[in-house]
Amino acid sequence: MIRTRNLWITVLLLWSxxxxxxxxxxxxxxxxxxxxTFATHQHRWTLENxxxxxxxxxxxxxxxxxxxxxxxSSTGLTLLLAIPAAYSLVKVPRNFAxxxxxxxxxxxxxxxxxxxxALLEIARSLxxxxxxxxxxxPYAALSMPxxxxxxxxxxxxxxxxxxxxxxxxxxxxxxxxxxxxxxLIGPATASTAILVFLFSWNEYPIALTWISTTxxxxxxxxxxxxxxxxxxxxxxxxxxxxxxxxxLPLLLLVIIFQRQIVSGLTQGAIKG
Amino acid sequence: xxxxxxxxxxxxxxxxxxxxxxxxLWLSFHADSVITSLVAIPNNGANWFRLFNDQRFxxxxxxxxxxxxxxxxxxxxLALGIALLLDQRWRGRGVVRAITLLPWAxxxxxxxxxxxxxxNTPNGPIEQFAKLIGLQHLYGLQDLNILAxxxxxxxxxxxxxxxxxxPFVALILLAGLQTIPNDLYExxxxxxxxxxAGLFKITLPLLQPYLLxxxxxxxxxxxGVFDLIQVMTGGGPASSTESLALYAYLNAMRFLDxxxxxxxxxxxxxxxxxxxxxxxxxxxxxxxxxxxxx
Numbered sequence: 337m338i339r340t341r342n343l344w345i346t347v348l349l350l351w352s353x354x355x356x357x358x359x360x361x362x363x364x365x366x367x368x369x370x371x372x373t374f375a376t377h378q379h380r381w382t383l384e385n386x387x388x389x390x391x392x393x394x395x396x397x398x399x400x401x402x403x404x405x406x407x408x409s410s411t412g413l414t415l416l417l418a419i420p421a422a423y424s425l426v427k428v429p430r431n432f433a434x435x436x437x438x439x440x441x442x443x444x445x446x447x448x449x450x451x452x453x454a455l456l457e458i459a460r461s462l463x464x465x466x467x468x469x470x471x472x473x474p475y476a477a478l479s480m481p482x483x484x485x486x487x488x489x490x491x492x493x494x495x496x497x498x499x500x501x502x503x504x505x506x507x508x509x510x511x512x513x514x515x516x517x518x519x520l521i522g523p524a525t526a527s528t529a530i531l532v533f534l535f536s537w538n539e540y541p542i543a544l545t546w547i548s549t550t551x552x553x554x555x556x557x558x559x560x561x562x563x564x565x566x567x568x569x570x571x572x573x574x575x576x577x578x579x580x581x582x583x584l585p586l587l588l589l590v591i592i593f594q595r596q597i598v599s600g601l602t603q604g605a606i607k608g
Numbered sequence: 609x610x611x612x613x614x615x616x617x618x619x620x621x622x623x624x625x626x627x628x629x630x631x632x633l634w635l636s637f638h639a640d641s642v643i644t645s646l647v648a649i650p651n652n653g654a655n656w657f658r659l660f661n662d663q664r665f666x667x668x669x670x671x672x673x674x675x676x677x678x679x680x681x682x683x684x685x686l687a688l689g690i691a692l693l694l695d696q697r698w699r700g701r702g703v704v705r706a707i708t709l710l711p712w713a714x715x716x717x718x719x720x721x722x723x724x725x726x727x728n729t730p731n732g733p734i735e736q737f738a739k740l741i742g743l744q745h746l747y748g749l750q751d752l753n754i755l756a757x758x759x760x761x762x763x764x765x766x767x768x769x770x771x772x773x774x775p776f777v778a779l780i781l782l783a784g785l786q787t788i789p790n791d792l793y794e795x796x797x798x799x800x801x802x803x804x805a806g807l808f809k810i811t812l813p814l815l816q817p818y819l820l821x822x823x824x825x826x827x828x829x830x831x832g833v834f835d836l837i838q839v840m841t842g843g844g845p846a847s848s849t850e851s852l853a854l855y856a857y858l859n860a861m862r863f864l865d866x867x868x869x870x871x872x873x874x875x876x877x878x879x880x881x882x883x884x885x886x887x888x889x890x891x892x893x894x895x896x897x898x899x900x901x902x
Contacts, residue, residue, distance in 0.1 A: 344693055345704060352708050355771065358733060359722045370731060421617035427610045436614075443625055445825060447832020447880065449853045450873045453860045454628030477624030480617050538715040540835040541853075545861070556715040560839045572725045579718045590713045594706040597713070601776065602783030 356583065362576035370572055385577035394551050396581055399558040403537050404585075406468050406554055410475035410536035411529050414483050417476065418528070422487030423513065437485065444481035452541045459546050466549045474542050479532040486531075486603055490524030491517065527600030530593045537586070555582050629877070635870035642864045655871040664847065665855065665872060669879065672851045675762060676830035679769040683826060684819060686770065687777035692811075694778070695785040712775040720839035723768045727754045758848035761841055765849050768836050773829070777822040784818030785811070824887050831880050852876040 362370065366382040389396045425433050455474055464470035494517065502516045518525070540556045547553055553561065559582055562575060590597065636655050638648040659665055694705055711719070729735045729751050738744060744752045754760045788811065796806050812819075834853040837843060843850035843858070850858075852872065859869035 341693070341696070341698065344689075345698075348690060348693065349704065349707060351771070352711055352775075355719065355722055355726060356710070358726055362725060417617040417620060420613035424610045424613035428614075443621060445828040445884065446625065447828055447853070449832045449834040450856065450877055451624065451628045452857070453866065453869055453873065454631040455624065456860075457631065458627065473620070474624050477620045480621050484617060534713055538713075540715070540717055541857070556717040556835070559715070559721055560717040560835075562721070572728070572731075575721055575725065579722050582718045583714050586713045586715075587710065590709055591706055594702070594709065597709060598705065598779060601779045602786075 359576045359579050359583075362572060363580045365573055365576075367571070367573050382573075385573040386581075388571075388574045389577045389581065396558075396578060398551065399553055399555045400582070400585060402468055402552060403555040406471050406475065406543075407533045407537040409469055410472040410479070411532045413472045413476040414479050414532045415525065415529060418480055418483035418487055419513075419518065419525070421480075422484045423491050423517065425484065425488040426491045433488075437488075440481040440485050444485070448478050449541045452545050455542060456545045465546055466552055468547070468552055468554075471543060471546060471554075472536075475532075475536040475539060478539075479535050483528045483532060486524055486528045486600060487521065489603060490521040494520055523596070523599070524603070526593075527596040527603065530589070530596045531600045534586075534589070534597075629874075632870040632874045632877075635867050636874050638867050640865075640867040640870075646864070646866070648867065651867070655868050658868065659871050659875055664850075665852075665875070667847070668850050668852050668855045669876075671762065671849065672831060672833070672853075672876075675766060675769070675833060675849075675851065676827055679766045679773075680823060680826045680830050682766070682770045683774045683777050684823060686774050687781050687822065688815075688819075690774065690778040691781035691785055692807075694782055708778065709775050711772050714772070716772060716835035717839045719772060720768060720836050723764065723840055724755065727764045729753045729755065755841060756845050758845050761845060762849045765833075765837055765840055768840055769830065769833065772836070773826060777826060780822045780825075781815060781818055784815045788814050820887070820890070824884060827887065828880060828884060831883065832876070852879075 363385050364381050364383070366380060366384065369380040425436060428436075451474075459465050459470065464473075498516060498520070499512055502512045507515065537554075538556055539554075540560065543554045543557045544560070547557060559578055562578060635648065637650060637653060639651040639654065640646060640648040690708060694701060694708070726732050727734055730739075732754075735752055735754060738752050752760065754764050792810050792814075793806055796810060801809065832853050833851045834857065837849055837851050837854050838857070841849045843854050853876065856869050856872040856876065859865050859872055
C-alpha cells in the first residue's frame with residue numbers, strides 16, 4: 337500500500353518536474369551538444385547561454401522588472417476596488433447579492449482573450465499603449481470577479497458581533513474597515529493578492545497587443561517574442577536559459593506563498 | 609448608501625467586459641479592414657454570411673472543441689488521481705503539493721517555448737525516445753516529426769495544456785475531498801464495504817459539484833486557448849492546431865480585418881455560452897451543487 341503510494345508520488349513529481357528539469361539541463365548545454373543530445377562531447381557544459389541572455393539588449397532582468405511592476409500595480413488597484421465592493425456585497429439585500437455573485441462567476445469564467453481587440457482600440461484611443469501602469473486597468477478588471485468573490489466570502493464568515501461592537505464603540509464605516517474588518521480578513525486578502533499577482537505576471541494577449549517597445553515588454557511577451565524571432569534555426573540553449581530565469585521568481589513565489597495560493601484556489605472552489 | 613462601494617469595481621468591470629462586447633456586436637455588422645482604409649462601413653451582415661461559409665472558421669471550431677474536450681477530460685481524470693493522493697496523510701505532502709502547483713504558476717508562454725524544444729525534431733527528447741523504441745514505424749515514417757505532422761501536433765498541444773492546468777483542477781477537487789467527513793468512510797467500512805467501492809459510492813457522488821465546477825471552469829478556459837497555441841505551434845502545421853481565439857487574433861493583427869475578427873469573436877463567445885449553459889443546466893440538475901453555491 338505504502339509502496340504503491342510512493343510510486344505514484346514519484347510519478348507525480350516526475351510529471352511535474354521533468355519538463356522543467358529538461359529546460360534546466362538544456363540551458364547549461366553548448367549548442368553543439370544539443371544537436372546530438374545523447375552523444376558524448378568534450379565541451380558539453382557552458383554558461384554561454386546565460387551570458388547571452390543577460391547581456392542582450394535590453395538584458396533579461398529588465399523583463400522581470402517590468403512584469404513585477406505590472407503585477408504589483410495591478411494587485412494594488414484590484415484590492416483597492418475589490419475590498420469595498422466585497423464588503424458592500426455582504427451588506428446589500430440577499431437576492432441582489434446572489435445575483436451579483438452569479439454575474440461575477442460568469443465574468444470569472446469568461447475567456448478574456450476574446451476581449452483583446454476592443455481593449456486594444458480603447459488603449460489606442462486613450463493613448464495608453466506602451467504604458468506599463470495602464471496595463472493595470474484591464475488586469476484589475478479581469479481579476480476583479482474572483483477577487484470580489486473571495487473577499488466577500490471572507491467578510492461573510494466574520495461574526496457580525498465584531499462589527500456591531502465596533503459600531504457601538506463609535507467607529508465610523510471607514511474606521512471599522514480600516515482598524516477592525518480588513519485586518520481580520522488578512523489571510524483572504526493575502527490569497528487574493530497572490531492570485532491576482534500571478535495572473536498579471538503571466539497575462540499574455542493584452543500585454544502582447546498593448547506593448548510594442550522592447551524595453552517595456554513583460555516577461556511572457558518577451559519570451560514569446562524570442563520564439564517568433566527565428567522560426568528555422570532556433571537558439572534553444574538561450575531559450576532554455578530564458579525560461580529558467582523566467583521561472584525562478586515564480587518558483588520562489590510558489591514555495592513562499594504555497595499556503596495562500598492553495599487556500600485562495602480552494603476557497604474559490606468552495607465558496608465560489 | 610453602502611451600495612456605492614460597489615460602484616468603482618462595477619464600473620471597471622463594465623468598462624473592460626461590457627464595452628468590448630458591445631463594440632464587437634456593432635463591428636460585426638460593419639466592414640472595417642484595409643480595403644475600407646480602416647473605416648467602419650455598414651455591410652448588412654456580410655460578415656455573418658462570410659462566417660457561415662468560412663471553412664476555416666468551422667475547421668477551427670472543430671479543432672478548438674476537440675482540443676478542449678480531450679484536454680479537459682484528461683485533466684479531470686488525472687486531477688482526481690492527484691487530489692486523492694494529496695488528500696491522504698504522508699510526510700512531505702506540503703512540498704509535493706507545492707511542486708505540483710509549479711506548472712500552473714508558470715507563464716504559459718514560458719513552457720510553450722519549452723515544449724517546442726521538448727517536441728523538437730530531431731533533437732528533442734521525445735522524438736529521440738520515440739525513435740529508440742521505433743514508434744515512427746507504426747506510422748510508416750522516418751521521423752515522427754511531431755510539430756510538423758498535422759495528426760500529431762494537436763496532441764502535443766494537449767500535453768502542454770494538461771501539464772499546465774491539471775494542478776488547478778486537482779486543487780479544486782482536493783478542496784472538495786476535504787469537505788467529505790471521514791465518518792462516512794468509517795461507517796462504510798463498518799458496514800463491510802470494499803475500499804474501492806467507497807470511491808464510487810461516497811467520494812465521486814459527493815465530489816460531483818466540484819467535478820462539474822472544475823469542468824465548467826476548464827472548458828471555458830480551454831475553449832479560449834490562445835497563448836499556448838500561438839507560441840508553441842503558431843496554429844500550424846497547415847492550421848491544424850489553430851484555435852478560434854487565434855483565428856480571431858490573426859484576422860485582426862495579420863489580415864487587419866477588424867470587422868471580421870469581431871464577428872469571429874462574437875461567434876466564439878456565443879458558442880461558448882451555448883456550451884456553458886448546457887453545462888449549467890446539467891449542474892442544476894444536481895441538488896448538491898445548489899447547496900454549495902447558495
